[in-house]
Amino acid sequence: MKCISWYNFIRYRILASVINVRNDELIIAFGIRVRELRKEKGYTMEKLAELAGIDARQLSYVELGKNNTSISMMYAIAKALNVSLSMLTQLDDF
Numbered sequence: 115m116k117c118i119s120w121y122n123f124i125r126y127r128i129l130a131s132v133i134n135v136r137n138d139e140l141i142i143a144f145g146i147r148v149r150e151l152r153k154e155k156g157y158t159m160e161k162l163a164e165l166a167g168i169d170a171r172q173l174s175y176v177e178l179g180k181n182n183t184s185i186s187m188m189y190a191i192a193k194a195l196n197v198s199l200s201m202l203t204q205l206d207d208f
Contacts, residue, residue: 140205141179141182143179144176144179144183145176145177145178146177147205148176148195149177151195151197151202152195155195155196159174159177162195166191166193166194167194168191176191
Protein backbone atom coordinates (compact mmCIF):
# COMPACT_ATOMS: atom_id res chain seq x y z
CA MET A 115 0.00 0.00 0.00
CA LYS A 116 1.34 3.42 -0.99
CA CYS A 117 1.94 5.86 1.85
CA ILE A 118 0.71 9.37 1.20
CA SER A 119 2.57 12.27 2.76
CA TRP A 120 0.74 14.71 5.00
CA TYR A 121 1.61 17.46 2.57
CA ASN A 122 -0.09 15.66 -0.33
CA PHE A 123 -3.00 14.69 1.88
CA ILE A 124 -3.58 18.34 2.87
CA ARG A 125 -3.22 19.47 -0.76
CA TYR A 126 -5.79 16.86 -1.79
CA ARG A 127 -8.22 17.93 0.95
CA ILE A 128 -7.90 21.60 -0.01
CA LEU A 129 -8.44 20.80 -3.68
CA ALA A 130 -11.44 18.61 -2.86
CA SER A 131 -12.99 21.38 -0.78
CA VAL A 132 -12.46 23.92 -3.60
CA ILE A 133 -14.11 21.56 -6.08
CA ASN A 134 -17.03 21.03 -3.69
CA VAL A 135 -17.46 24.78 -3.21
CA ARG A 136 -17.40 25.26 -6.97
CA ASN A 137 -20.03 22.54 -7.41
CA ASP A 138 -22.21 24.14 -4.73
CA GLU A 139 -21.90 27.51 -6.46
CA LEU A 140 -22.86 25.93 -9.78
CA ILE A 141 -25.92 24.26 -8.26
CA ILE A 142 -27.01 27.56 -6.70
CA ALA A 143 -26.41 29.45 -9.97
CA PHE A 144 -28.50 26.89 -11.86
CA GLY A 145 -31.35 27.31 -9.37
CA ILE A 146 -31.23 31.07 -9.78
CA ARG A 147 -31.36 30.64 -13.56
CA VAL A 148 -34.43 28.39 -13.32
CA ARG A 149 -36.17 30.92 -11.04
CA GLU A 150 -35.35 33.81 -13.40
CA LEU A 151 -36.73 31.98 -16.44
CA ARG A 152 -39.80 30.82 -14.52
CA LYS A 153 -40.60 34.37 -13.47
CA GLU A 154 -39.98 35.68 -17.02
CA LYS A 155 -42.62 33.22 -18.23
CA GLY A 156 -44.99 34.31 -15.46
CA TYR A 157 -45.26 30.80 -14.02
CA THR A 158 -45.77 29.98 -10.40
CA MET A 159 -43.55 27.28 -8.97
CA GLU A 160 -46.55 24.95 -8.87
CA LYS A 161 -47.41 25.61 -12.53
CA LEU A 162 -43.84 24.98 -13.73
CA ALA A 163 -43.62 21.81 -11.64
CA GLU A 164 -46.89 20.58 -13.15
CA LEU A 165 -45.70 21.34 -16.70
CA ALA A 166 -42.37 19.63 -16.05
CA GLY A 167 -44.01 16.61 -14.44
CA ILE A 168 -42.11 16.96 -11.20
CA ASP A 169 -43.09 17.62 -7.60
CA ALA A 170 -43.25 21.29 -6.58
CA ARG A 171 -41.02 20.48 -3.60
CA GLN A 172 -38.35 19.13 -5.95
CA LEU A 173 -38.53 22.31 -8.01
CA SER A 174 -38.24 24.36 -4.84
CA TYR A 175 -35.05 22.48 -3.90
CA VAL A 176 -33.67 23.11 -7.40
CA GLU A 177 -34.38 26.84 -7.22
CA LEU A 178 -32.86 27.09 -3.75
CA GLY A 179 -29.71 25.28 -4.88
CA LYS A 180 -30.31 22.40 -2.48
CA ASN A 181 -30.67 19.72 -5.13
CA ASN A 182 -28.06 18.45 -7.58
CA THR A 183 -30.43 18.10 -10.50
CA SER A 184 -30.33 15.18 -12.91
CA ILE A 185 -30.06 15.82 -16.63
CA SER A 186 -33.50 14.32 -17.18
CA MET A 187 -35.01 16.78 -14.68
CA MET A 188 -33.09 19.64 -16.31
CA TYR A 189 -34.52 18.59 -19.67
CA ALA A 190 -38.07 18.42 -18.26
CA ILE A 191 -37.72 21.91 -16.77
CA ALA A 192 -36.27 23.29 -20.03
CA LYS A 193 -39.11 21.75 -22.03
CA ALA A 194 -41.71 23.15 -19.61
CA LEU A 195 -40.12 26.61 -19.91
CA ASN A 196 -40.02 26.22 -23.71
CA VAL A 197 -36.27 26.87 -23.84
CA SER A 198 -33.38 24.73 -24.97
CA LEU A 199 -31.33 22.83 -22.44
CA SER A 200 -28.31 24.90 -23.44
CA MET A 201 -30.23 28.12 -22.75
CA LEU A 202 -31.33 26.79 -19.37
CA THR A 203 -27.77 25.90 -18.42
CA GLN A 204 -26.24 29.12 -19.73
CA LEU A 205 -24.54 30.41 -16.62
CA ASP A 206 -22.48 33.50 -17.36
CA ASP A 207 -20.19 33.25 -14.33
CA PHE A 208 -19.04 29.68 -15.06
